[in-house]
Amino acid sequence: MNAFLPHDFKVYMDVRHALLAVATALDFVGVDDLHHGHRVAYMAYECASVLGWPDEKKQFAYFAGLIHDCGVSSSEEHLRLLKLMQPEDAHCHSKRGYEALLECPILDVFAPIVLYHHTPWLELQSHDLSVFERDIAALIFLADRTDFLRARYTHGCHEELITLHESMVAENLLAHCGTLFEPEMVNAMCQLVKKDGFWYNMDATHIELLGLEFKANHFYDKELDIGGVKQLARFLARIVDAKSPFTFHHSEKVALLAKLVAKDCGISDTDAELLYVAGLLHDVGKLKTPDLLLHKEGKLTKEEYSIVKRHTVDTEHTLHRFFPKSVIGEWASNHHERLDGSGYPFSKRQEQLDLPSRILAVVDVFQALTQKRPYRGSLSLSEIYDIMQPMVDKGQLDAGVYSILLADIDNFYHLSTQEFQT
The missing domain is CATH 1.10.3210.10 (Hypothetical protein af1432)
Known part of the structure; x- marks a missing residue:
């Protein structure tokens, strides 16, 4: 039954494009709230820039943001994460994502970030993480909850109207400064959320181009066998x-x-x-x-x-x-x-x-x-x-x-x- 297969069967893929494609697949889960992963990646990267982080650390924050919700597969669970600033069962999807990443050696460096991306800052400091991992996890949590506030204030209206609620977003973040969120990161994020252009740039195509235009990096640019x-x-x-x-x-x-x-x-x-x-x-x-x-x-x-x-x-x-x-x-x-x-x-x-x-x-x-x-x-x-x-x-x-x-x-x-x- 051997048959002639008139196709090019080679597979060309690097880690950078793989992560972007995973983020797009995860977007399907959101149904009514598309591109959450993209926005978290963008916010984390921009906040890391304000903080003056080195390029490698900023890139890692971006890609971790893209796939941070890889443990969420149901739309119902995604919607529950949009109801409260601190969702009660967030640890469930964090653990699922962590376990899935551990089974994927090419992406397992992101596993600790995903596991702790809903962990409050006061608690996070007691976990056995490197300073690098702790910082990224804390920033992803802050970016994730900033997008939660965006969803709350634009519910039922045009998404660009978030610019009318910039002060409210900042006030909410500041209210949790030092408890849920790391103080320096909150201050940096508040600088960003008060700028209209920060919100207008949250277009999925723009965010993907941002990731594709990063400086060359061996980890992200290596071709997969x-x-x-x-x-x-x-x-x-x-x-x-x-x-x-x-x-x-x-x-x-x-x-x-x-x-x-x-x-x-x-x-x-x-x-x-x-x-x-x-x-x-x-x-x-x-x-x-x-x-x-x-x-x-x-x-x-x-x-x-x-x-x-x-x-x-x-x-x-x-x-x-x-x-x-x-x-x-x-x-x-x-x-x-x-x-x-x-x-x-x-x-x-x-x-x-x-x-x-x-x-x-x-x-x-x-x-x-x-x-x-x-x-x-x-x-x-x-x-x-x-x-x-x-x-x-x-x-x-x-x-x-x-x-x-x-x-x-x-x-x-x-x-x-x-x-x-x-």
């Missing part, structure tokens, strides 16, 4: 899978199954690894899907289904930012397409769907059927066969790929249903 790309993909996959308790580890299992089936289909090891990455990230667009729809136990209405289907296009757009010269995004976004044109989002037909896309479609259906749900356990192999075989017979799923799956079905079923080991 396939191992680094897989680390990054697993990091994002865990954020996606954490969004819904119904589908926990779905992305990681789809990736593993796709890679194994691809090898059995005769696809090269290199391309099988890239398909593994596509499998990890095939549902990244679901970060934008409303939580209630992903958590719904019963059948979706026509209107709800229409909203859910969009995740495929959001996946492709996101992955194009990660891998602009690769077909990984196309493979990932094709996982709901069907060979007879009955799939979505573009109703592609068999001549438009290459072998990796067909493999991903088959294993996505298979893995979803093996997953436990609150209203049912894993389906048995006979039940799965009764669902998938008609899809093959109708020409929706690739018969050759399905036969490869059936040839080692007991092993694939075991891998798909076993408790996942991290």
Whole structure:
């Protein structure tokens, strides 16, 4: 079943672009409050500049700000963080983000910052952190809560009207000077928030250009090899899978199954690894899907289904930012397409769907059927066969790929249903 794959499969990505792309994916979680990570990055960088920090420390503050909320995967949790200056359960997402970063060695330097980015200044000083880490964590907390105040004062009105509330923002920050926030940082931030231009510059495109125009830095500009790309993909996959308790580890299992089936289909090891990455990230667009729809136990209405289907296009757009010269995004976004044109989002037909896309479609259906749900356990192999075989017979799923799956079905079923080991 080896097939000619007429694409450039090389992956070009450095840490700088990876962090910017992660921030964009995390923005999906905000739904009603987009670009929070971008704004925190911008505010932290500008405040660090007023404080006279060296370039390397300012850059670190910027990139830490971009991904500081990597432990937030639900829109509901994001909204809770906008209700109080000191949210009661902020430590939960801080710890999740910390643990996710520790599993990603190319980004684990940000883990302590994420863990402590909601820790009050009085408490922060007692933790075992370097001066560098303590300063960054304190600044991210201050920038995060400054954006909280921006959201509070612009709720229900045009965002530029924050300039009418600059004094109120400053007063709120000063009220917590020395307790929640480090005093020198508060004074520096208050200088900034009283300037209209500070707020007007909070455009996501401008903020990204700021990060792209920083002085060259070996850490941020180093190109990732396939191992680094897989680390990054697993990091994002865990954020996606954490969004819904119904589908926990779905992305990681789809990736593993796709890679194994691809090898059995005769696809090269290199391309099988890239398909593994596509499998990890095939549902990244679901970060934008409303939580209630992903958590719904019963059948979706026509209107709800229409909203859910969009995740495929959001996946492709996101992955194009990660891998602009690769077909990984196309493979990932094709996982709901069907060979007879009955799939979505573009109703592609068999001549438009290459072998990796067909493999991903088959294993996505298979893995979803093996997953436990609150209203049912894993389906048995006979039940799965009764669902998938008609899809093959109708020409929706690739018969050759399905036969490869059936040839080692007991092993694939075991891998798909076993408790996942991290």
